[in-house]
Amino acid sequence: MFVSSGDLTAAAVRKGVRIMAISKTEIEKLAKLAKLSFTDEELERFTAEFDEIIAFADTVNQSIEGGTEQIRSVDARMVSFDDLRPDEVVPSLPNDKILSNVEGYNGFFKVERSKK
Amino acid sequence: MRAGIYELAIRLRNREISAVELTKAYIDAIEKLNPAINAYVYLTFDTALKAAEQADQMLKEGDAPLLCGIPMALKDNICTDGIATTCCSKILKDFKPYYDAAVWEKLKAQGAVLLGKTNMDEFAMGSTSETSCYGAPLNPRNTNYVTGGSSGGSAAAVCANLAVYSLGSDTGGSIRQPASFCGVVGLKPTYGAVSRYGLIAYGSSLDQIGPLANSVKDAAIVFDAIKGGDKRDQTSVDYDYGSSLAECLDRDIKGMRIGVAEEFFEGINTEIKSKIEKAIKLFENNGAVIENIRLPALKLALPVYYIIACAEASSNLGRYDGIRYGYRTSSYTGIEDMIVRTRSEGFGDEVKRRIMLGTYVLSSGYYDAYYKKACLIREEINREFDAVFENCDVLVAPTAPNTAFPLNHKGDSPVEMYLSDICTVPVNIAGVPAISVPCGEDSRGLPIGMQIIGRRFGEATVLQAAHFYEQSAGKVIGDYEGGAGI
Amino acid sequence: MNYEIVCGIETHIELATKTKIFCGCTTEFGGEPNTHCCPVCTGQPGSLPILNQKVVEYAIKAGLALNCKINTKSHMDRKNYVYPDLPKAYQISQYDEPLCEKGYIELDSGKRIGITRIHIEEDAGKLIHESGLTYIDYNRSGVPLIEIVSEPDISSAEEAKEYAEKLQLIMRYIGISDCKMQEGSMRCDVNLSLRKPGDPRFGVRTEIKNINSLSFIQKAVMAEAERQADILDAGGTVVQQTMRYDEGTNSVTPMRDKENSDDYRYFPDPDILRFCVDDKKVEEIRESLPELPFDKLKRYMNVLGLSEATAKQIFRYRMVAEFFEDTLAEGASVKNTANLIVVTIFSNMDTEEEKELFAIRISAAQFAALVKLADEKKINIGVAQSTLQKMLESGKPVEEFIKPEDLVGISDEALESLCKEAIDANPEAAANVRNGKDKAINVMFGYIMKKTGGKADIRKAEVLLRKLIRQ
Incomplete structure (x- = not known):
């Protein structure tokens, strides 16, 4: 099976092995997920900074070895069924309020699919 | 000596001054000073004057609430119906919510007079307020220095007497650290004590709204006015604090158990350390019991904070896509491209950095190593705090490891800047309340803040200890000359 | 492969x-x-x-x-x-x-x-x-x-x-x-x-x-x-x-x-x-659940004795099943209720949606009143069907279409006197029957049905007629 370097890194991180450098490709992949784009120059700078930030975050990874099966604590605040919101209609807001921060069309939000 | 809310309330009731006159005095001061200090990014003088007229009417009718007619300010991430709320980000340019935040709804009903929205780090991400798209606010005590952040404008407005009090938000120290840098009082309440409805989210499990004011008593009065559960925020709690907290500040601290954890003092500037030690001595000399305690998990608090806050932020900030509000890029080839361009042009570097970190720690393959482990350590930190509060009533610590940075102090890296949050983030992680009170100045005359931390919903004890210190320590920092002069 | x-x-x-x-x-x-x-x-x-x-x-x-x-x-x-x-x-x-x-x-x-x-x-x-x-x-x-x-x-x-x-x-x-x-x-x-x-x-x-x-x-x-x-x-x-x-x-x-x-x-x-x-x-919610469809189907067949075909037609639609059961609760018989629903009511509903909605103009109690007349043989099934159709169209109760006097007319005593009348009015036919020409009895059936507007129970009438002719 084909294994990308990203997968290897992830596997190593899961085991608590510290992997320092993050590749530009990985940054680009994250940027795509985050719906951000960077110029080449920004990408260079960002990749360098990100290494340090991840090394910083990695102290957390290093501090616990191995798996993390249990995540929720017993004392996490809970709400009981009876305290959930009752199913009672509250009047919605008028359409002009909903659209007050954009130029709408016939009550719709509107986006041109391309624009020069 | 500047008048506190209580004294102003008496003067308003004695007709020594009207709410309109009071408001005008603040408007004049803002017009004079704000261009230099940049504490406010959006001014609402017209509505302020109208609100002041109504406040005068309420006062005339009698039985008006304490905050009626008192001019104040809101951080720019607290939603105000019909009034720009931008988080000091280009991406929320011109955004006008059509709903009020729960806190503003409460204050408005009590006759509060809103002067404007205050400057902040973009989306509350930063420790200097310099990531604001409107440029940084300046520290009124020395304009070569930053106000701290992210509620820098709220701290500066109170410090320069351009508002009697203000509201800020605190995710990792954003109320307490600028309060400390500007020499004012800042209270971060217990997570859930104040409704977050209408607070534009950064790190939802950490964010909390609180007051910045000139005295502990003023902070207590404002907290009294904004606290309480809200059906629109499921994480809020309708905690019964008993009577008004502002009215029971004068408790004797004899026998109060004050914890001091050495972890809070590691790597702290020696000037700050000695001022805090002096304050601890003052408590001890007045009958408090000092307990030396340990919080070993604290060493991980900072990365835990950045992982959790950024994870939540990366999700919370996904909605800024140019479709329903805010900035939209001018040219693009498709909707996906429009969204990417809008976000890339609309967000500043620090916000992008945190969105990227948050995306990384949640992404497949890394979730367990970062986000999940951070949550586990968060629980460990909570347990340590719980254990400590079985033997202590409050903890005393510095608010920040340093006093205000000079402007444009970039440090060596983003991480170096993150380190300045070391004393404040554990409080947010544990969800406990803490206050910052001025406790001295450094050799450059910049204010130093002392942090008093309490157990969950222990605001009364925190405020009592802070009030005691404020009253007993005498003058620890110089007065700010200027502002509204009232 | x-x-x-x-x-x-x-x-x-x-x-x-x-x-x-x-x-x-x-x-x-x-x-x-x-x-x-x-x-x-x-x-x-x-x-x-x-x-x-x-x-x-x-x-x-x-x-x-x-x-x-x-x-x-x-x-x-x-x-x-x-x-x-x-x-x-x-x-x-x-x-x-x-x-x-x-x-x-x-x-x-x-x-x-x-x-x-x-x-x-x-x-x-x-x-x-x-x-x-x-x-x-x-x-x-x-x-x-x-x-x-x-x-x-x-x-x-x-x-x-x-x-x-x-x-x-x-x-x-x-x-x-x-x-x-x-x-x-x-x-x-x-x-x-x-x-x-x-x-x-x-x-x-x-x-x-x-x-x-x-x-x-x-x-x-x-x-x-x-x-x-x-x-x-x-x-x-x-x-x-x-x-x-x-x-x-x-x-x-x-x-x-x-x-x-x-x-x-x-x-x-x-x-x-x-x-x-x-x-x-969770138990409270469980108790609030209706009988589930496939449990109902089994019960209709095994307990109520409906045929598989009829049971399947009724259980499919919750509203229909409810109406069916409400009618039974009023004391109507399983067989007549089921048949009248499947034959008459469904003939008014062409689509699945109509059956799903089951918007009809009469109540289960009104329906039961009609079914019970058929159960008690006070009306025959043909009359029950045509009356039900009128009820469905008008939304009016059974009394609007079948008067008490109509029913009295065919009580056992009334039927006996009607039979006597029929024999008296057709002496020749009665004689034929007596002499073994069985088909002649139809003449007297015709008389009785005409007099009762088709409401008489024809099997009962036959028994009575034979008894009276033999006397």
Whole structure:
């Protein structure tokens, strides 16, 4: 099976092995997920900074070895069924309020699919 | 000596001054000073004057609430119906919510007079307020220095007497650290004590709204006015604090158990350390019991904070896509491209950095190593705090490891800047309340803040200890000359 | 070559709550664009979600009806992806702590199709693409859904259809959704792969999205199984991808890839507290469930003694079954009630929807009053049918059409005197009968029916006539 370097890194991180450098490709992949784009120059700078930030975050990874099966604590605040919101209609807001921060069309939000 | 809310309330009731006159005095001061200090990014003088007229009417009718007619300010991430709320980000340019935040709804009903929205780090991400798209606010005590952040404008407005009090938000120290840098009082309440409805989210499990004011008593009065559960925020709690907290500040601290954890003092500037030690001595000399305690998990608090806050932020900030509000890029080839361009042009570097970190720690393959482990350590930190509060009533610590940075102090890296949050983030992680009170100045005359931390919903004890210190320590920092002069 | 179909179905069902899952806006269908909206369901900055209790209750009902284990502790997660119909850029859903797990649906063959999980989540808004513009309506944004995920236990197109059909029937029965596939309140995604018989390994699977009718499920499974078999027979490999079923050409084609990656970065939603539903509450909800359709069917056949055909016609529609049982509760007989429903009432209802709605103008009590006349032989079944038709058309009770005096006219005494009358009026015919010309009795039947307007019990009359003639 084909294994990308990203997968290897992830596997190593899961085991608590510290992997320092993050590749530009990985940054680009994250940027795509985050719906951000960077110029080449920004990408260079960002990749360098990100290494340090991840090394910083990695102290957390290093501090616990191995798996993390249990995540929720017993004392996490809970709400009981009876305290959930009752199913009672509250009047919605008028359409002009909903659209007050954009130029709408016939009550719709509107986006041109391309624009020069 | 500047008048506190209580004294102003008496003067308003004695007709020594009207709410309109009071408001005008603040408007004049803002017009004079704000261009230099940049504490406010959006001014609402017209509505302020109208609100002041109504406040005068309420006062005339009698039985008006304490905050009626008192001019104040809101951080720019607290939603105000019909009034720009931008988080000091280009991406929320011109955004006008059509709903009020729960806190503003409460204050408005009590006759509060809103002067404007205050400057902040973009989306509350930063420790200097310099990531604001409107440029940084300046520290009124020395304009070569930053106000701290992210509620820098709220701290500066109170410090320069351009508002009697203000509201800020605190995710990792954003109320307490600028309060400390500007020499004012800042209270971060217990997570859930104040409704977050209408607070534009950064790190939802950490964010909390609180007051910045000139005295502990003023902070207590404002907290009294904004606290309480809200059906629109499921994480809020309708905690019964008993009577008004502002009215029971004068408790004797004899026998109060004050914890001091050495972890809070590691790597702290020696000037700050000695001022805090002096304050601890003052408590001890007045009958408090000092307990030396340990919080070993604290060493991980900072990365835990950045992982959790950024994870939540990366999700919370996904909605800024140019479709329903805010900035939209001018040219693009498709909707996906429009969204990417809008976000890339609309967000500043620090916000992008945190969105990227948050995306990384949640992404497949890394979730367990970062986000999940951070949550586990968060629980460990909570347990340590719980254990400590079985033997202590409050903890005393510095608010920040340093006093205000000079402007444009970039440090060596983003991480170096993150380190300045070391004393404040554990409080947010544990969800406990803490206050910052001025406790001295450094050799450059910049204010130093002392942090008093309490157990969950222990605001009364925190405020009592802070009030005691404020009253007993005498003058620890110089007065700010200027502002509204009232 | 022969292959074995390995198929699982994910079903999204819109819950029939009054309000959306996280705000008080109405879930009502239609409405002008963006008029069933508020800051919460349009993802305005600073807004916060508040979970609707009814959504949890309905999902638990679904879980109980599908034999699931109910997780008494559950929480909401954020599923992060950016798309213009998703106003917060995350869908609030459930990832690792779904409300219900490990249930099943039993097919007619007795085979059980496992239910992996049922979780609650929110629907997205609607996009309309038109001449270079995209219009967005968030009225549907935040409408509550449950997603029911089956195990890959389905091994034929028929089973796929039967599974979906049964699921739809059960969900309608427990009243949590109208499950109208055409309107999108029930949508199915089919996962399918092939493998050689006996091979324990799964093949590469594809997912056919958003199938909107029961028969299309069957056709889509067949079409996709054929498509994959052709690929495998030719020595190729199936590509894992998302497909669309085109009913026009009865074919399955790959969908244009959404540019979204499938790394959804799930994490617990910090705005919504974890919630618990204690066992007592679960029991309360269980008790509130109606008798489930297939239990009812068995009871109709085994206890009430209905034929399979009749029982199946009645149990399919919850409203019909209720009307049937309410009528029985008024003391009407099983057989006459069932027959009158199936023959007369259903003849007024051409479509499934009409039977589903079962909007009729008479009450069960009024219906029972009529059935009982037939039960007591006070009217014959033909009269019962024609009277019922008049009642259905007018909404008027039985007394409007059958007067007490009509009924008195055919009491036992009245019938006896009528018979005497008939004999007296037709002495010749009576004599013929006496002499063995049996058919002559019809003359007297005609007399009696004419006099009673067809209401007399003809078998009773025959007994009486013979007795009187022999005397």
